Amino acid sequence: MLKIRDLHARIGDREILTGLDLEVGAGEVHAIMGPNGSGKSTLASVLAGRDGVEVTRGTVEYLGRDLLAMEPEDRARAGVFLAFQYPVEIPGVNNAYLLKAGLNAVRRQRGEAELDAFDFLALIRDKMKLMQMDESFLNRGVNEGFSGGEKKRNEILQMAVLEPKLALLDETDSGLDIDALRVVASGVNGMRSPERAIVMVTHYQRLLDYIEPDVVHVLSGGRILKSGDRTLALELEQRGYDWVRAEAGAA
């Protein structure tokens, strides 16, 4: 589904990604772990199409298409979803409006009929129950005055509504207490399916106790240094990142 080859990217004069390779297949859940400053969030930004990150080399192929040539909204409509680390507050733009406009944009792309207000509400009610969100959230501004946990739940709600093919979760566990983490994790687990790929970017292995990855990657210095199964995450938790770097340096 997603093939990243030799990806180099910089922000201003700083080289952040320095030759990153990654392949993710449908139905797989990948975790990308790494210390602060290793390039985790930059990778998520590049994939979602945020301005300000310049790709200087390499390719990203998504379902056979050149992802980097697509506008952010075209990526979203083609099934790429980024759950933001810091969801932005947008007073005056209603949550329900955003969900409906986004969903209908995605549905148009898929060749499906747009939902009317009634069908939309029926759909949204189910998903909100799942995320343990009160319906009053619908009529508030996007993320306006939401707590950290509410913002993250809102991200997963959007994901559940848009039903992406490739979901990118950027530090979704940061700032969550244990109860909120459980809700968010069960929302994500409910989305696991053979047609969908999920890539989680995280600093801590805690999230992986709740959402079990098929593959774990270590990102450091802008490259994937090591990949393995779940046990790699546990090893990182115990031994830190230095040994991976040393190993990679020796190789």
Add this chain to the structure above:
Amino acid sequence: MNAAVLPAALAPYRAAFESARHGDTATVRGAAFEHFVESGFPSPRDEAWKYTSLRRLESRRFTDAPVTAPGTAVLPSSPAGARVVVVNGRLLEAPGPDRAELHGIRIRTLAQALADGEPQSALLRVPTGGGTERFAALNAALCADPIVVDVAEDARPTGALHILLLASGDSSMSHPRLLVRAGRGSSAQLVIHHSGDDAAERFVNSYLEIESGPDSSLRVYRQQAHGSRTFLIERIEATVGQRAQLTVHDAELGGSISRLDLHARLAAPGAAAELNGLFLADGARHLDAHVRVDHLAPGTRSLVDYRGVAASRGRAVFNGKAVVHEGAQKSQARQVSRNLLLTPGAEIDTKPELEIYADDVQCSHGATTGQLDPAALFYLRSRGLDESEARSALTRAFAAAVLSRMDLPAFAEAVHAILDDRLARILETPA
């Protein structure tokens, strides 16, 4: 100054003045006209016109326009029979006296009010001061059918009175004039709708005087939707009485050059004014709003909240001034000016001012000018909204704070519709 040495730019105004019949009001009008001639057009050195040049207006030769029946395109939908229609400053249509929803509202022309024995001095005043004094004088000299609207004491009409001020004709000038008096304890709503098409250049020089009696509540909804070749200068002069509340919701959406001077005098204890505005300077439009509140008595309150959006080669000017005079203790004055530049060529100049001559008052003011938040824009696009849809949603969100207070549904809907339509056109061509 005599006609022989009159500057060429003023000749058409002299011609219009001399061809009109003034009857009983000739003396007042004559003095007002001479005042205009002595003042002439403002120069850029004039502080009140620092950002707005009237060179183009000054170079044109407008003539007094007769009433031409307006096309349906410029006649906005409003309850027929319950509205006043003024075309080029002349009364075309007024509601009948038996409209139940307008019970307690009396509408006359200046001529009728004079015939009823009211003194000229109360009906045809020229305000002093402000950058538009000269144009208010010109209006007093040349206004054709000034309309006098009286809301009776304790009257609470259930419907809003719609006043349509239409401009039509080629190279026409007109001087619409309104006097609105809200009687003691009354409560009323007034929609003032400026409208015209893009077919020709026109000059509209409008004057509105408001007197809010004690304990009255008057809500004015103003929509300025003139054609994009119209020069508009409007002065609104309001005096608010004891414990009276004046609310103005202003939507500045049209014109080529539009200058509004909105003055509220809080003249007696407990008087309050809320002045909300939204302006949209798109295309090559130049909008200039000067809003001034004078706190003249103790315990008076004012809130001014104007939001501006500029795009393309549009330019907007906002000057807000609150003056708390000596003795106006326990007064509150709040002023907010927020501005949004949608495209790089647009410009907004904002200047909030406070002058305080009393020591026990609460005053605040703030002004910001910025662009759409790139992080918010990216967030919306990452959810599948295309760029113009995302920009439109964020711009409407910016305006929402002012729009949401426009509590007359038909008015708010009309403003929303114009805004949506314009934003769609602005955002069609991405910046």
